[in-house]
Amino acid sequence: xxxxxxxxxxxxxxxxxxxxxxxxxxxxxxxxxxxxxxxxxxxxxxxxxxxxxxxxxxxxxxxxxxxxxxxxxxxxxxxxxxxxxxxxxxxxxxxxxxxxxxxxxxxxxxxxxxxxxxxxxxxxxxxxx
Numbered sequence: 088x089x090x091x092x093x094x095x096x097x098x099x100x101x102x103x104x105x106x107x108x109x110x111x112x113x114x115x116x117x118x119x120x121x122x123x124x125x126x127x128x129x130x131x132x133x134x135x136x137x138x139x140x141x142x143x144x145x146x147x148x149x150x151x152x153x154x155x156x157x158x159x160x161x162x163x164x165x166x167x168x169x170x171x172x173x174x175x176x177x178x179x180x181x182x183x184x185x186x187x188x189x190x191x192x193x194x195x196x197x198x199x200x201x202x203x204x205x206x207x208x209x210x211x212x213x214x215x216x
């Protein structure tokens with residue numbers, strides 16, 4: 088029986104980016120679920136079924152950094168790939184101190200994102216969709 092592809096959660100306030108990333112992830116053989124805010128992601132719980140979180144740092148309401156801090160306080164081991172459109176050395180330092188898998192700048196390089204996700208979940212995309 089084929090293994091179920093990992094579920095990648097995308098938290099970004101840009102609806103077009105969420106749709107594009109979800110389509111691309113499905114095209115390369117993974118499953119995707121999207122959220123417009125950190126609060127929506129937390130309300131959806133449980134995060135145990137998520138293989139990796141792709142997280143924008145610049146979000147309305149709870150920021151991506153605040154979500155990282157919240158997950159850390161809960162003892163979460165969910166792998167996180169941070170994406171951001173704004174380079175901020177202090178924010179980057181805070182995020183990387185929280186042991187994120189990668190910190191990628193927008194516009195996203197698909198190959199860099201693919202490699203980061205492979206590191207995060209430890210496997211190649213599935214041939215089954």
